Amino acid sequence: MFKDIGKLFLGNKKALFGLLLLTFFALVGIFAPFLAPYDPKNNRVETVTVLSEERDRSRTISREDLDESTEKRVYSQSVHTTYERITKKLPLKGKPSSEHLLGTTHSGQDIFSQLIWGTRVSLTVGLVTGLFTTLLSLCLALIAGYLGGLVDDIISLFTNVFLVIPSLPLMIVIAAYVSVRGVIPIILILGLTSWPWPTRVLRSQVVSLKNRDFIKVSKSLGEKPAYVVFREILPNMISLVMASFFSSTMAAIIGEATLEFIGLGNVSVVSWGTMLYWAQANGALLAGAWWWFLPPGICIALIGTSFALMNFAIDEISNPKLRKR
Amino acid sequence: MPLATVNTMAEEILRLQGVSKHFPIRSFRRFGEVVHAMDDVSFSLGKAEVLALVGESGSGKTTTASVIAQLYPITSGLIRLADPQAPDGFRSVSGKLSRKALLGYRKRVQMIFQDPFGSLNPTHTIEHILSRPYVIHDKVVYRRGEERRKTALKEQLHQLLRSVGLEPPQQYLDKFPHELSGGQRQRVNIARTFSIEPEIVLADEPTSMLDVSIRMSIMNMMLAFQEQKQVSFLYITHDLAGARYMAQRIVVMYAGMIMEIGTSDEVVQRAVHPYTKLLRSAAPAPEEGLKRNRLITQGDIPSLIHPPAGCRFHPRCPYAMAECSRLIPPLKEVEGGHWIRCYL
Amino acid sequence: MQEFLSENILECQELVAGYELKAGFVRAVDGVSFSLRRGEFLGIAGESGCGKTTLAYAVMRLFRDNAKIRSGKILYSGKDIANASEEEVKNLRWEHISMVFQSAMNALNPVLPIGEQLTDAWLAHKHGDLREAKTRALEVLKLVDIPEDRYNAYPHQLSGGMKQRVMIAMALMLQPEIVIMDEPTTALDVVVQRTIIEKIQELRKELQFSVIFITHDLSLLVEISDQLAIMYAGKIVEYGPASEVFLSPCHPYTQGLMASFPTLSGPIARMGGIEGKPPDLIDPPPGCRFYPRCRNRHSGCDLSAPPLRQVKPGHYAACDGEYHG
Numbered sequence: 006m007f008k009d010i011g012k013l014f015l016g017n018k019k020a021l022f023g024l025l026l027l028t029f030f031a032l033v034g035i036f037a038p039f040l041a042p043y044d045p046k047n048n049r050v051e052t053v054t055v056l057s058e059e060r061d062r063s064r065t066i067s068r069e070d071l072d073e074s075t076e077k078r079v080y081s082q083s084v085h086t087t088y089e090r091i092t093k094k095l096p097l098k099g100k101p102s103s104e105h106l107l108g109t110t111h112s113g114q115d116i117f118s119q120l121i122w123g124t125r126v127s128l129t130v131g132l133v134t135g136l137f138t139t140l141l142s143l144c145l146a147l148i149a150g151y152l153g154g155l156v157d158d159i160i161s162l163f164t165n166v167f168l169v170i171p172s173l174p175l176m177i178v179i180a181a182y183v184s185v186r187g188v189i190p191i192i193l194i195l196g197l198t199s200w201p202w203p204t205r206v207l208r209s210q211v212v213s214l215k216n217r218d219f220i221k222v223s224k225s226l227g228e229k230p231a232y233v234v235f236r237e238i239l240p241n242m243i244s245l246v247m248a249s250f251f252s253s254t255m256a257a258i259i260g261e262a263t264l265e266f267i268g269l270g271n272v273s274v275v276s277w278g279t280m281l282y283w284a285q286a287n288g289a290l291l292a293g294a295w296w297w298f299l300p301p302g303i304c305i306a307l308i309g310t311s312f313a314l315m316n317f318a319i320d321e322i323s324n325p326k327l328r329k330r
Numbered sequence: 331m332p333l334a335t336v337n338t339m340a341e342e343i344l345r346l347q348g349v350s351k352h353f354p355i356r357s358f359r360r361f362g363e364v365v366h367a368m369d370d371v372s373f374s375l376g377k378a379e380v381l382a383l384v385g386e387s388g389s390g391k392t393t394t395a396s397v398i399a400q401l402y403p404i405t406s407g408l409i410r411l412a413d414p415q416a417p418d419g420f421r422s423v424s425g426k427l428s429r430k431a432l433l434g435y436r437k438r439v440q441m442i443f444q445d446p447f448g449s450l451n452p453t454h455t456i457e458h459i460l461s462r463p464y465v466i467h468d469k470v471v472y473r474r475g476e477e478r479r480k481t482a483l484k485e486q487l488h489q490l491l492r493s494v495g496l497e498p499p500q501q502y503l504d505k506f507p508h509e510l511s512g513g514q515r516q517r518v519n520i521a522r523t524f525s526i527e528p529e530i531v532l533a534d535e536p537t538s539m540l541d542v543s544i545r546m547s548i549m550n551m552m553l554a555f556q557e558q559k560q561v562s563f564l565y566i567t568h569d570l571a572g573a574r575y576m577a578q579r580i581v582v583m584y585a586g587m588i589m590e591i592g593t594s595d596e597v598v599q600r601a602v603h604p605y606t607k608l609l610r611s612a613a614p615a616p617e618e619g620l621k622r623n624r625l626i627t628q629g630d631i632p633s634l635i636h637p638p639a640g641c642r643f644h645p646r647c648p649y650a651m652a653e654c655s656r657l658i659p660p661l662k663e664v665e666g667g668h669w670i671r672c673y674l
Numbered sequence: 675m676q677e678f679l680s681e682n683i684l685e686c687q688e689l690v691a692g693y694e695l696k697a698g699f700v701r702a703v704d705g706v707s708f709s710l711r712r713g714e715f716l717g718i719a720g721e722s723g724c725g726k727t728t729l730a731y732a733v734m735r736l737f738r739d740n741a742k743i744r745s746g747k748i749l750y751s752g753k754d755i756a757n758a759s760e761e762e763v764k765n766l767r768w769e770h771i772s773m774v775f776q777s778a779m780n781a782l783n784p785v786l787p788i789g790e791q792l793t794d795a796w797l798a799h800k801h802g803d804l805r806e807a808k809t810r811a812l813e814v815l816k817l818v819d820i821p822e823d824r825y826n827a828y829p830h831q832l833s834g835g836m837k838q839r840v841m842i843a844m845a846l847m848l849q850p851e852i853v854i855m856d857e858p859t860t861a862l863d864v865v866v867q868r869t870i871i872e873k874i875q876e877l878r879k880e881l882q883f884s885v886i887f888i889t890h891d892l893s894l895l896v897e898i899s900d901q902l903a904i905m906y907a908g909k910i911v912e913y914g915p916a917s918e919v920f921l922s923p924c925h926p927y928t929q930g931l932m933a934s935f936p937t938l939s940g941p942i943a944r945m946g947g948i949e950g951k952p953p954d955l956i957d958p959p960p961g962c963r964f965y966p967r968c969r970n971r972h973s974g975c976d977l978s979a980p981p982l983r984q985v986k987p988g989h990y991a992a993c994d995g996e997y998h999g
Contacts, residue, residue: 218449222522225399227436227466240453386863511951541721542890542934546947568864571893575936575945598938612868615938616896616920630833630866 020318026311030304034125041118043095043105045275048113052091059085101296108296111287119275120300126276128308130188130195130261135254137196142204142253143246149204150211151234161208167201176260180269187271195260203249210245214238248319255312262305277301342412343562344375344398344439344530345420349407351393355635365634367393369586371407372661375530378560380553382573382594384609385583388631391566392444394583395532398564399441400432411435437467440528444535446515450507456518457503460487463525486525494521494551513544520548524555531555532564537572549576570613574598579667582606585632585642588661592668603670605643641672649674683884684710684733684771684852689746689756691732692725692908698956699744702728704908706746707982710852715878715885717899717916719892719931723952725908726888727776730854732756733886734773735763750852769799772845776857778837782829788840789815789825795847814843817877835866842874846881854886871898893935896920904928907952907963913982914989924991926970962993 015021033040043050063082070076099109107116149160176198183190214220215238223233264270265278268286272279284290284298349371352364368390375381383391397404404424413421423435443449450459461483484503491499494517507515516536523531533552537545553576556563565576573580573594580597582590582605590603601607629646632638638645644654653673661669686709692702702725710716718726732743735755748755750770755763775781783791792811793804800807812822818839829837838858845853855874859867875898878885889895895902899916904927912925923929930948950967953959961976962968968975975994982990 218443218445219451221396221399221401222441222443222449222519223451223462224401225436225441226463226522226526227433228462237451241451386865513951542892543721543930543948544951546934546945547949550944550947569936570864571936571938574938575942608865610938612865613938614891614894614897614935616893617937618939630835631863 017318017321019314019321023311023314023318026307027315030124030128030308030311033121034128037121037125041115041121043115043118045114045119045122046273048095048097048109050093050095052093053088054091055086055088057087059087061085098292098294107300108294110283110297111289116280116297116300119280120277120304122275123277123280123301124304126188126274127258127261127278127305130192130276131254131258131308134192134195134199134257134261135250137192138199138253138257139203139246139250141196142200142202142207142249143242145200145204146207146211147234147238150208151215151230151238153212153215157208160204164201164204164208167198168205172198173260173263176264177267177269180264186269188274191261191264191270192257194264195257199253199256199260203253207242207245207249210242211238214241244319244322248316251312251316251319255309255316258305258308258312262301277305341377342374343377344412345408345410346374346394346398347372347408347410349394349397349409349424350405351390351397351402352405360635363635366586366637367634368397368404369637370658371583371586371588373581373588373591375562375564377412377529377562378556379579380556380563380565380577382577382580383564383566383583384568384570384573384580386568386609386631388585388634389583390586391583392534393586395441395534395564395566398530399439399532400427400435401441411438433467437526438528439530439532440523440526441532442516442519442523442534442536445539446512446519447507447539449519450515452507454506455503456505456507456510457487459507459518460490460503460522460525463522467526490521490525493524494518495547496521512540513548516540516548517551520551520555524559524561527559528561530562530564532566534566535568538568552576570598570609571615582609585637586634587642587658588671589643590668590670591661592665596665596668602664602668602674603643603672604647604649604674608646681711682709683712683751685747685749686729686733687747687749689729689732689748690744691728691742691746692744692955693728694740694742695956700955701744701908701958702955703732704955704958706905706908706910708903708910708913710884710886712851713878713882713884715875715887715898715900717895717902718886718888718905719890719895719902720905721890721931721952723907723955724905725955726905727856729905730773730856730886730888733854734767734771736767736773765799768795768845768850769848770850771852771854772848772850774838774841774845774853774855774858776860778829778834778841781841782837784829787826787828788832792840792844792847795844799848810847811843814846815840817846818843818873833866834862835870838862838866838870839873842870842877846877846883849881850883852884852886854888856888857890858887860889860891867894891935892931904931907958908955909963909979909992910982911964911993912991914986914991918986918989922989924985924989925964925993926968927964928991930967930969 061083063080066079066081068076068078095105095109095113095115097109097113098111099105099113101108105115105117107120109115145160145164149157176194179194179198180190183194220233220237223237228237261270261276262278262281265272265276266281266285268282270276270278272282280301281298284294289297349368351368352366355363355365371390371394373381383394385391396402398409400423407424408422409424410420411423412419427435464483464486487503488499491497491502496502496514496517502510507518510518520536536552537548540548549572552563555561563576565573567573577594580592580594581588582597582603584605590597590601590606597606598610601610632642632645638655640653640655640657641647641659644650647654651673659671659673661671663669687707689703689706690701693700704725706729708716718729720726728741731737731741733748733755743756746756750766753762753766755766782788789808789811792814793807796802796807796810797804812825815822815825820836820839820843824832832840841858859870862870874885887895887899896916896919902914902916902919903910904912904919904925906927912919912923912928919928920932923932927948930946933945934947936945948967953963953966959965959976960978962979965971965976980992980994982992983994985991
């Protein structure tokens with residue numbers, strides 16, 4: 006089953022392209038320290054060179070005879086070092102050049118380095134949030150769908166209520182109330198506002214699987230509920246769970262960028278969202294400094310495309326009607 | 331209902347007494363209303379007997395099998411299973427059972443489902459599917475080490491597959507359900523059912539979704555199991571001819587109630603209840619000549635949410651009388667062991 | 675079949691039709707010839723995958739993208755449907771040859787009232803106004819015993835039997851000469867099935883159209899057909915008057931099929947059915963296609979396929995073994 010999915014995934018052009026894009030960004034994120042030419046947070050580069058190092062001759066300060074064969078001496082020695090320290094302030098609001106591929110910010114940080122380091126934060130936040138959302142909604146879906154009855158009614162009611170509240174304003178309101186700024190609050194906020202949709206989708210699949218004959222067979226054979234849920238129902242949901250993971254991750258990356266763009270994240274963290282925030286705050290859009298706001302925007306769009314493509318591919322794989330013959 | 335219906339049999343194994351199953355409608359607007367899927371259903375199943383439950387869709391025949399298989403609880407009535415240790419030889423299984431008691435019950439009563447495609451989990455191999463019953467009911471013989479246990483299980487699985495005509499067995503164990511044809515899948519289903527050697531098998535239209543040419547071999551295989559292992563069958567079908575082929579006795583159901591019970595020959599050849607007659611006349615029987623007189627009625631199966639008062643069949647019955655719409659006729663015996671629910 | 679040529683209204687000659695797949699061409703209908711007389715009821719029986727439905731769609735020229743007619747002729751009043759232009763076929767379809775599909779659920783539009791669907795079919799072919807169309811629609815609904823007040827009902831408000839009757843009404847809307855019915859009663863209960871079949875027979879006698887009735891239920895078909903064709907693996911293996919085929923089936927496949935339906939009366943004998951499964955139609959075996967499953971096979975059967983031979987006047991079978999019956 007897993008092997009089949011893997012094979013189809015690699016055989017599908019959309020999926021392959023999406024996977025390659027994701028791999029590219031993941032590698033960039035992992036190797037950011039080696040790839041980034043400058044420190045993304047600093048606007049100056051310091052170089053220290055030792056010009057000369059002079060060591061004085063050692064002198065004996067005192068001498069003492071302890072006994073006939075032993076003596077004690079105390080030496081003194083000192084080192085003089087001469088070095089040069091060049092502090093190079095990076096240009097402010099620099100345009101793209103061979104030194105700064107994407108120019109510099111208003112305070113002189115290298116944008117290209119920021120973009121590379123930002124990949125790490127954006128992707129991590131996206132994947133962690135996607136995983137968190139998917140696990141949360143999967144748990145709720147399995148509980149509601151399998152148990153049914155009152156439990157299902159209550160969970161479904163909450164899901165539907167949250168579903169009709171537009172999630173962006175909700176995120177903004179919550180983020181504004183939370184006093185701690187940082188990555189973890191953002192993950193929690195994004196996770197807590199995006200669970201309803203996947204929950205609803207996954208729950209309906211659990212309900213339809215629960216009514217399939219093979220589940221009735223398992224029950225009439227005497228299988229325990231845990232076995233029915235995790236070994237009979239869950240393996241049949243893999244494609245939908247993966248799809249909801251991809252779409253949650255995509256939504257989380259965009260959601261994170263949105264929150265940070267309007268200044269509700271920790272603005273001292275370097276991510277694509279905060280880059281856009283600083284670009285906006287410093288009038289890059291008005292000044293037409295495209296090298297500042299466009300690259301993070303394109304990256305967000307590309308990573309979104311990669312997840313969307315993988316999602317389409319899963320749709321095609323799990324729905325044979327869409328598969329090309 | 332009079333329990334005398336059972337007197338034609340040597341030994342009973344399962345007894346349903348006035349069993350009803352009402353499904354509540356989960357809708358705010360129709361709060362409190364129920365679907366009368368089964369009402370006052372009583373019959374008994376003899377040891378090594380094949381009893382056919384015949385009816386159209388919506389007659390409650392699948393619900394009957396499902397409540398016997400304990401897939402959901404009944405609304406009222408009693409389901410009793412033969413138990414030599416109980417004082418009167420029967421133990422009620424319709425109440426809340428402990429997990430152990432339920433597992434013991436399931437070991438004795440198994441169900442085969444209609445859809446050979448839907449009743450095998452597509453994500454498991456045949457080996458996994460068939461080994462589950464042994465794992466659950468712990469019938470695997472093992473003494474030293476797990477390897478021993480595995481080989482013992484594998485040998486059992488091979489035997490099981492051979493017994494349902496899937497040979498050579500090793501060719502099937504690693505396959506997934508979608509790699510098998512409909513007939514092969516139904517054979518796997520039957521193998522799973524018989525792996526724990528149940529005493530009662532509830533077969534819910536096991537051949538209706540198979541190709542015509544292989545239906546007979548599946549039916550014959552079940553008959554062979556019944557003879558060799560002395561299993562009792564509740565064979566559910568909409569096909570009167572198939573019921574006659576398989577069963578010693580036939581129960582005819584309509585809109586959740588039993589209309590007629592009797593031996594196969596009596597119900598098919600000398601049907602008394604108008605509904606059975608209608609069913610009989612609608613079924614194809616080219617061997618009886620091409621110009622048969624047919625009973626034609628109008629109307630459809632009634633709503634099970636608001637079933638008609640009185641006899642459930644009276645709106646379509648050509649012989650309906652005034653009292654048919656007021657009172658539910660009781661089951662009455664027309665001959666030894668032949669009962670109808672009709673005033674005629 | 676030569677002697678009926680004068681009265682034939684539809685004649686199918688050596689028709690080859692099937693599906694283009696990656697693995698090759700599936701010869702679902704492989705060299706089928708039959709003829710249909712005016713007012714005749716032709717039954718076509720066979721198990722799933724024998725090509726009976728493909729044959730029906732070929733006569734209607736209703737093909738999805740990968741299906742096609744390879745060779746052969748379908749002659750209807752001198753015109754060859756198999757090679758006619760799409761425009762010509764459009765004129766024939768519904769007006770001269772119409773079809774009742776297996777699943778009324780899929781064939782009826784769920785968001786339109788049935789009356790409108792009937793009038794649409796009429797207006798698409800005739801130059802008349804809505805009033806005439808409505809008159810005709812009410813007329814055909816009356817034919818199939820659907821009360822006038824159901825004219826504005828939506829499909830979901832009707833029972834399964836009523837929907838199937840609406841399908842028959844739609845097929846009769848333009849007074850066709852041939853109605854093809856593809857398992858029109860398979861999804862229905864026996865009693866409803868019987869009332870619909872009685873209705874079809876009554877209408878056929880009244881309106882003088884011919885019927886091609888396709889089903890796997892041989893015992894039903896024997897009762898209702900004039901002529902019977904048994905199909906196996908894309909070929910007609912036996913053809914003749916229904917009572918003749920029923921009383922003395924010649925082909926072992928027909929005999930096996932007969933032995934697959936328990937009887938309602940007479941002694942109960944253990945019946946055999948047919949073991950095994952039909953061959954692969956992409957690359958069919960050279961000899962008789964029934965050879966691997968045949969009980970009366972002998973050497974030679976697997977080398978060349980026996981042609982349809984006349985056994986008795988009007989009764990043909992494609993088997994050169996000794997005939998039982």
